[in-house]
Amino acid sequence: MNGGEPQVTHRCAVLGSPVAHSLSPVLHRAAYEALGLRGWRYVRHECDETGLPAFLAGLDPTWAGLSLTMPLKRAAIPLLDEVSPLALAVEAVNTVVCAPGHRRGENTDVPGLQSVLADTGRPVPAEAVVLGGGATAASALAALAGHGVRQITVYARTPARARGAAETASRFGLAVEVAPWPGPDGSDAPVDLARVYEAPLVVSTVPSGAADALADLLARRAPAVRGLLVDVVYAPWPTPLATAWGRLGGPVVGGLEMLVHQAALQVELFAGVRPPIPPLRRAGEAALAAGTA
Numbered sequence: 001m002n003g004g005e006p007q008v009t010h011r012c013a014v015l016g017s018p019v020a021h022s023l024s025p026v027l028h029r030a031a032y033e034a035l036g037l038r039g040w041r042y043v044r045h046e047c048d049e050t051g052l053p054a055f056l057a058g059l060d061p062t063w064a065g066l067s068l069t070m071p072l073k074r075a076a077i078p079l080l081d082e083v084s085p086l087a088l089a090v091e092a093v094n095t096v097v098c099a100p101g102h103r104r105g106e107n108t109d110v111p112g113l114q115s116v117l118a119d120t121g122r123p124v125p126a127e128a129v130v131l132g133g134g135a136t137a138a139s140a141l142a143a144l145a146g147h148g149v150r151q152i153t154v155y156a157r158t159p160a161r162a163r164g165a166a167e168t169a170s171r172f173g174l175a176v177e178v179a180p181w182p183g184p185d186g187s188d189a190p191v192d193l194a195r196v197y198e199a200p201l202v203v204s205t206v207p208s209g210a211a212d213a214l215a216d217l218l219a220r221r222a223p224a225v226r227g228l229l230v231d232v233v234y235a236p237w238p239t240p241l242a243t244a245w246g247r248l249g250g251p252v253v254g255g256l257e258m259l260v261h262q263a264a265l266q267v268e269l270f271a272g273v274r275p276p277i278p279p280l281r282r283a284g285e286a287a288l289a290a291g292t293a
Contacts, residue, residue, distance in 0.1 A: 009039035011062045012270055015055065016069030017048040023234060023256070023284055024067050027263040030283035031275035040064075040271070049075040056080075059098055065270035066096040067263075073135040080105040089171050090142045091164060092135040094262070097269050106269060109136065112262030113143035113203070113230070116253060122228060125200035127151040131214070132205035133162030133178075136232060140203045141165060145172035153195055155214075157181040181214075193217055197248070200227035204241055208233050215240035218248065225250035234259055235288055256284050 014024040028042040047055050052072055056079055068076055073092040077083055080096065083105040087093045093105035117124055124147040130140050133156030144152060152169065154176055156162035162178045169176040180191060196202060197218060204211055211231075218225070218241075225248040233239050234255035242252045260280045268274035 006038040008041045009062065010037075010041070010064040010271070012040070012042040012065045012067070013045045014042075014067040014069060015045050015047040015052070016072055017046055019044050019046050019069060021235065022067075022069060023259060023287060024069075024263060026283050026287045027260060027280045028067075028267060030279050031264065031267040034275045034279040035267075035271070035273055037271060047072065052076060053079055056096075056103060059103075061100050063098040065098050065266065067266055068094050068096065070135070076105060079103075086110060086142070090135075090138040090168050092139055094139075095266050095269060107139060108262040108265035108269070109139035109258070110142045110146070111265060112258050113140055114146055115261040116230060116257045117143070117147055119257070120228060120251075120253060122251075124148060125227070127199065128201040128203065129153045129155065129196055129199040130165070130203050130205060131155045131181075131211060133157075133165045134205065135164075136205040137162075137165045138168040140205050140232075141169045141174060141176070142172055144201075144203070145169075145174050149174070149201075151175050153177050153179050153199075155179050155181050155191070155196075191217065193221055197222040197225045202227065202229045202245075204229065204231045204233070204239075206233075208236065208239065211239065211241040215244040219244045222248055224248050228253065230258070231255055232258055234284070237288060256281070256288065260284055 014022045022044055025042050032040045073094055076093045080103045087105050087107040090107055092107055094109050095106040097104040128144055128149050130137050130152055152174055154162050154165055166176050225245055228251050229245040230253045231239055231242050232255040237254050246252050264275050
């Protein structure tokens, strides 16, 4: 023994495009350390839809699992040998569990968000607002349905973009109304702002910058906010939406919490044991503070 790095016996990675910003390597490596898993390696791979089939085909037996981010969550489904009922229902795979000759798709975004909501200690209301209509919004709808939410307003930039989320909602028995998204300058946006600031729960599933116009509207026109904001963005943090919400008196949960919980679930799927949450959270907070995410 030379005391150097252990031989790599299990490989994992996060795939997406772009993916350089992903905090997943920091969280998974913290989990390996906390669990004493030597020989486990987790890296980033830039990969879009066109490159995914070849990447999956080239995996050797050392591969234990993959984390998928946009734009791969839906593109992966037809490429896998098995997909969990939950991932099929939300049409989003964010986790691929690898075994020799077999690739299984899972979704840890849904239970990750459910854990975040449970950790707040606040009762989950019967009504909520979801910002965005993509794959993450679909997972959010499923998570909310699992907590007993039954009436949701989905704000989407185009009705067509929200069609998939609406179909997901129907599978989980949710009543959904699709509402228009604020315009790019936020000035005369056709948005029912009161429905947002009076909502007992708002889940923003849109990427960084996409909710800035809504944040400006809230800052200029909302008297106060009523409920909890869960914003899936973790960097840069806080987002303008989170800042506006907090200044209006509302509690805010950032995307790091959801990422930590879903990463812990991924590690359990890959390695067979779930890591403790605090080491992952500390590692994520340190990376964000240092700007090394």
